[in-house]
Amino acid sequence: MSLFGKVEADVEIKAPAEKFHELFSCRPHHISNVSPGKVQGCALHEGDWGKEGSVIFWDYVHDGKAKVAKEIIEAIDEKNNSITFKVIEGDMLQEYKSLKATVKATAKGEGSLVHWTMEYEKLNESIPEPNSLLQFVLDLSKDLDSHLTQAENELKTPKTPILLSAKMPLFGKVEADVEIKAPAENFHEIFSCRPHHISNVSPGIIQGCALHEGDRGNEGSVINWVWDYVHDGKAKVAKEVIEAIDKKNNSVTFKVIEGDLMEEYKNIKITIQATPKGKGSLVHWTMEYEKLHENIVEPNTLLQLALDLSKDLDAHLVQA
Structure with a gap:
């Protein structure tokens, strides 16, 4: 069997596409504050936030285990709200020779459609496709959406002490x-x-x-x-x-x-x-x-x- 593959999935969110993209491209170090159960930290190792070629280091929990990943930002497309990360060090490389993740947010109705793509090469045939990792980023996207939606609602009604919960969409595609x-x-x-x-x-x-x-x-x-x-x-x-x-x-x-x-x-x-x-x-x-x-x-x-x-x-x- 081939060691190369790709998995993709969509998740609908209520937040604007540009807001979601900006959080991943320019403020990933804030994600641990938004979803501390999944991401414990994100540090800049080289370059500048939001710039291609920059290297960032993630501490996260996947499948109940604390893990790390060092990634380089390969591409940023501000017009299409897309960013591509390539893993260069960390736990993922114990199973994959290479793994690249692209997240793209597209305006849809009053919210957005977030599309995740993971392209990979396994180290051997017994390694499964990274579907649990794909589910992890979909769940993370929902956490970020709740945060962004709440923040936007608070800006619109700053004197209202009611937290508006973001009901997640029921439609999707994997x-x-x-x-x-x-x-x-x-x-x-x-x-x-x-x-x-x-x-x-x-x-x-x-x-x-x-x-x-x-x-x-x-x-x-x-x-x-x-x-x-x-x-x-x-x-x-x-x-x-x-x-x-x-x-x-x-x-x-x-x-x-x-x-x-x-x-x-x-x-x-x-x-x-x-x-x-x-x-x-x-x-x-x-x-x-x-x-x-x-x-x-x-x-x-x-x-x-x-x-x-x-x-x-x-x-x-x-x-x-």
Whole structure:
């Protein structure tokens, strides 16, 4: 399997895009005051705050462990409210040969859409994708949004001693790539036309898939995926309708209409696209969702499950 990859996710916030960007680009040393449970400190080692080429040092807690990271600011785009950090020292480099994080805030309605991208190269194949780190920065973004929203409300009504809580948006999207050795059309074909074979390929993840309506490989077919995911230690089920199939671009989109996922999400849509890359392919997973309430976490563990399943299918397709 390839050691290179990329994970992405969006989070909607109420704060203005330029305010969120300014906190990360020019005042990251204030973040520990805003979210002390996640970030304990941020110090400038070289250069100036908000300048490309500057080196900053983070103390943070991830997966219950105190960690450190030294990063260089590779790029700042003030016009597009984007900043890119490259990790050059610290705990992350015990698992990744390289890791680069880009955070971009875009105005959306009265608030913003924050998009995180992490591009990485693992040290070995057993290292997982950095989805828990992605969840960490999404949660951090929410903490920063609460702070920025509260500060803005206090500026508007300075004499009002009421703290206005920022209700987090329920819509979102998570994405990730995985490189495989199998041809794109073969990978696409197994998901669009032969999903009932997947349980034979990856029985530890999928225990069955039955067709309830329509024809395999056609839009509108309702497929009952009995996924004993061993996902979060529980066997689960999902009924999905095929919303779209694009054979030219090796893409298929499923919409969940019944099952365990509906206990947390009002709706969730999954798109899988395989694109030729070198002698193999790049598989891109996208999950768009609406949570039932703001305490539900982003489906990053489900995304990791999909990436692991992709690797199982790749091993089968290459062997065949």
